[in-house]
Amino acid sequence: xxxxxxxxxxxxxxxxxxxxxxxxxxxxxxxxxxxxxxxxxxxxxxxxxxxxxxxxxxxxxxxxxxxxxxxxxxxxxxxxxxxxxxxxxxxxxxxxxxxxxxxxxxxxxxxxxxxxxxxxxxxxxxxxxxxxxxxxxxxxxxxxxxxxxxxxxxxxxxxxxxxxxxxxxxxxxxxxxxxxxxxxxxxxxxxxxxxxxxxxxxxxxxxxxxxxxxxxxxxxxxxxxxxxxxxxxxxxxxxxxxxxxxxxxxxxxxxxxxxxxxxxxxxxxxxxxxxxxxxxxxxxxxxxxxxxxxxxxxxxxx
Amino acid sequence: xxxxxxxxxxxxxxxxxxxxxxxxxxxxxxxxxxxxxxxxxxxxxxxxxxxxxxxxxxxxxxxxxxxxxxxxxxxxxxxxxxxxxxxxxxxxxxxxxxxxxxxxxxxxxxxxxxxxxxxxxxxxxxxxxxxxxxxxxxxxxxxxxxxxxxxxxxxxxxxxxxxxxxxxxxxxxxxxxxxxxxxxxxxxxxxxxxxxxxxxxxxxxxxxxxxxxxxxxxxxxxxxxxxxxxxxxxxxxxxxxxxxxxxx
Numbered sequence: 001x002x003x004x005x006x007x008x009x010x011x012x013x014x015x016x017x018x019x020x021x022x023x024x025x026x027x028x029x030x031x032x033x034x035x036x037x038x039x040x041x042x043x044x045x046x047x048x049x050x051x052x053x054x055x056x057x058x059x060x061x062x063x064x065x066x067x068x069x070x071x072x073x074x075x076x077x078x079x080x081x082x083x084x085x086x087x088x089x090x091x092x093x094x095x096x097x098x099x100x101x102x103x104x105x106x107x108x109x110x111x112x113x114x115x116x117x118x119x120x121x122x123x124x125x126x127x128x129x130x131x132x133x134x135x136x137x138x139x140x141x142x143x144x145x146x147x148x149x150x151x152x153x154x155x156x157x158x159x160x161x162x163x164x165x166x167x168x169x170x171x172x173x174x175x176x177x178x179x180x181x182x183x184x185x186x187x188x189x190x191x192x193x194x195x196x197x198x199x200x201x202x203x204x205x206x207x208x209x210x211x212x213x214x215x216x217x218x219x220x221x222x223x224x225x226x227x228x229x230x231x232x233x234x235x236x237x238x239x240x241x242x243x244x245x246x247x248x249x250x251x252x253x254x255x256x257x258x259x260x261x262x263x264x265x266x267x268x269x270x271x272x273x274x275x276x277x278x279x280x281x282x283x284x285x286x287x288x289x290x291x292x293x294x295x296x297x298x299x300x301x302x
Numbered sequence: 303x304x305x306x307x308x309x310x311x312x313x314x315x316x317x318x319x320x321x322x323x324x325x326x327x328x329x330x331x332x333x334x335x336x337x338x339x340x341x342x343x344x345x346x347x348x349x350x351x352x353x354x355x356x357x358x359x360x361x362x363x364x365x366x367x368x369x370x371x372x373x374x375x376x377x378x379x380x381x382x383x384x385x386x387x388x389x390x391x392x393x394x395x396x397x398x399x400x401x402x403x404x405x406x407x408x409x410x411x412x413x414x415x416x417x418x419x420x421x422x423x424x425x426x427x428x429x430x431x432x433x434x435x436x437x438x439x440x441x442x443x444x445x446x447x448x449x450x451x452x453x454x455x456x457x458x459x460x461x462x463x464x465x466x467x468x469x470x471x472x473x474x475x476x477x478x479x480x481x482x483x484x485x486x487x488x489x490x491x492x493x494x495x496x497x498x499x500x501x502x503x504x505x506x507x508x509x510x511x512x513x514x515x516x517x518x519x520x521x522x523x524x525x526x527x528x529x530x531x532x533x534x535x536x537x538x539x540x541x542x543x544x545x546x547x548x549x550x
Contacts, residue, residue, distance in 0.1 A: 035472035037443065133344045160469060162343040163500055163536060164543040188470045189499075203472065232505065233484040249477045252501040252534055253523070295473050 001026045001182040007056035009042050016042040018205040029177045032186040033193045034202035040186040044155050048078050077149035079140050081156045087129030094128050102147035113142045134165045154185040170195045190291035201294050208297040220293045223262050226254040226286035229278040238276045307334040309492045315364035317350050324350040326515040337493045339503050342512030343543040357381050369460045385454035388465035392450035395439040410457035444475040451482050464495040500536035511542050518542045
């Protein structure tokens with residue numbers, strides 16, 4: 001449904017996208033995972049026909065983003081990162097406006113948005129500008145869906161959103177996917193990668209890796225040790241001073257350690273830390289998460 | 303962290319907007335050198351409380367001191383004794399490194415002579431002397447973050463408020479930023495920080511979780527995990543915030 005070949009885009013001397021290629025299958029929930037400056041928004045704006053690439057090709061549902069941009073706009077729904085509904089129109093006015101622009105009615109496609117819209121319907125006469133963050137998000141999603149798009153593109157819908165609302169939002173996306181909509185979603189939260197069918201890990205305009213979250217993690221071959229003790233901060237400093245340690249990064253209550261040599265064993269590291277008088281030590285080999293892999297790949301992309 | 307020296311005291315803080323109670327009898331203390339995590343769902347009342355603690359808004363009722371100053375009568379003193387940084391508002395992109403330092407030095411009312419000295423020391427500490435005339439826009443994110451944090455500390459405040467300082471930041475830079483936080487806390491600065499990254503909640507000395515205008519839980523991450531029988535802070539947060547009425 002989405003086909004991107006060798007796409008590049010620069011702003012003056014900053015390469016926002018550097019020879020990007022990937023494709024998204026019909027009905028897939030595909031994630032662009034990466035921090036600010038990775039090129040996620042630029043990529044989405046090109047796919048949404050709002051920005052012209054410097055070079056390369058992109059197709060949405062088989063249509064070229066440059067020569068067939070008008071047809072694409074009928075087929076796609078877009079939820080930009082910044083809230084871009086009409087703040088001085090009410091909830092229902094916004095929804096009706098978007099339905100009318102796309103030559104349809106709210107009634108015709110109500111089924112698709114029902115689950116989301118009922119949550120904000122009690123506030124339908126409220127101005128969009130006066131809604132809470134979570135409600136704005138639900139309205140924006142309803143408006144992006146009201147013309148029943150084949151492809152839904154969401155730019156960082158969960159940024160700055162609390163953990164509970166993020167979870168709910170992903171449940172909504174799963175539900176939309178089950179109704180056959182192809183979804184491209186971007187996020188800076190690495191833990192959300194596991195909720196996608198496939199993801200592209202992005203940094204500085206490049207794709208570091210594309211695969212299913214499970215395979216990305218499986219293919220990570222470096223040894224990873226998890227360590228904890230009573231004194232987190234001193235533990236990190238001591239680990240970084242250990243000559244056999246390549247990197248030591250905090251991961252919640254643990255520190256994840258990547259050894260320089262693959263054969264650094266947990267017992268060996270434990271002995272080193274006991275020598276530094278750490279108490280309540282735990283050292284064990286652990287499985288990497290997407291964030292570990294991302295950090296490993298980042299180092300190679302600097 | 304020194305539990306005998308509270309630098310923020312909050313007793314029965316209430317803040318109402320019309321009939322809506324944004325902060326409903328909050329009670330807590332934050333100690334010198336503590337990293338205090340201030341968590342909550344969107345709409346729980348975090349921003350309201352933080353604005354009051356920064357001297358930007360007055361409570362409806364309650365007794366509060368920040369750095370020993372009263373939040374009703376001494377808001378100007380409070381502002382001089384706190385630092386503030388957020389992901390959304392930090393440095394001016396179209397000013398150079400040195401210009402940003404000078405600008406904030408002026409805003410914080412540091413005398414010109416001291417300002418020059420501070421600028422020199424800061425550039426030296428961050429090893430940015432040769433980069434001083436570069437525009438902020440041209441710097442890598444990690445440097446920007448470090449500089450923004452250092453500038454928030456330029457006037458030597460007792461307390462630094464960090465409002466989602468790591469939003470949208472890559473995983474390595476995010477962790478480097480926590481290194482700066484630990485460093486500042488070790489020097490005796492009190493850190494008051496909000497975040498949506500639940501792994502970062504684990505790095506705090508104590509964490510408060512707000513739900514519907516109240517503090518639903520406040521303790522060390524370990525104690526909270528035990529109390530809510532959860533493996534990580536994400537589990538604790540989800541249990542507490544799931545049934546929130548306000549906001550979303």
